[in-house]
Amino acid sequence: MGPGLIELVNRLQDAFAALGQSCLLELPQIAVVGGQSAGKSSVLENCVSRDFLPRGSGIVTRRPLVLQLVTAKTEYAEFLHCKGRKFTDFDEVRQEIEAETDRVTGLNKGISSIPINLRVYSPHVLSLTLVDLPGITKVPVGDQPPDIEQQIRDMIMQFISRENCLILAVTPANTDLANSDALKLAKEVDPQGLRTIGVITKLDLMDEGTDATEILENKLLPLRRGYIGVVNRSQKDIDGKKDIKAAMLAERKFFLSHPAYRHMADRMGTPYLQKVLNQVQANFSWVKTSPLQMHRVKVTDAGIIY
Secondary structure, eight states, rough: THHHHHHHHHHHHHHHHHHHOOOSSOEEEEEEBTTSSSHHHHHHHHTTSSOOSOOSSSSSOOOOOEEEEEEOOEEEEEEGGTTTOOOOOHHHHHHHHHHHHHHOOOSOOOOOOOOOOEEEEEEOOEEEEEOOOOOOOOOOOTTTOOHHHHHHHHHHOOOHTTHHHEEEEEETSOOGGGHHHHHHHHHHHHHHHHEEEEEEOOOOOOOGOOOHHHHTTTTTOOOOOEEEEEEOOHHHHHTOOOOOOHHHHHHHHHHHHHHTGGGGGHHHHHHHHHHHHHHHHHOOOOOOOOOHHHHHEETTTTTTEE
């Protein structure tokens, strides 16, 4: 199957979204799930090598963001709702995500299941399609409805319940893994851990004398696809506009020099995570939709033809 199928999936997602229809096919997706402070945004930005996601307190991601990464010689971004406009300034990409979110959800921090489709072309990415979902929260803020936790949970479950959805469960290393909101939700729909990849963030913030070796070696709460550790930029790094490439070099140095992790350094870090996700999505051994069914679908400018 390979990259051609990833491109077909991207075009199908765009076509259904443009028509304002629910997709009748179970398209393969990788959903990114995690609590509000798990480091989900940093993981995604590292995969793009660009700062482009809104940040702040409370619920920042309030609509699903379908992020399609395409390997290309030049770097720019396109939104489905701004067809024909190429964004080369990624600060403008962030502003457009914020504006388009507010357009549908209003200014009261409410949420909506209507996705924003963003495609990023870059020589610094591997071809991937990721769906960024709202961070799991427990306390409503501002004018949010009192059942905001349930609304977010329902939206996440709408995506991860599909058998064609790989779950990227993001959990900070400085919290108890057994209490991970992302892993709890993943376990409800994927009890055997067959389509869940654990991503462990904030390894550099663990208490002195502790480490996450048992987790990363898949011994504590085993998943068929295991866990990958990453080290994101700190809030101070982000505020200081630390370059993502420099941060990834620091991440590599962290794993190579840490006594608990250096034996597994080649299986840790953002580049390895990108490679694994790209291979999984290109292979689609977890896809239930027949490849024949996928290839019977023709996407044209006029719409979708079966």
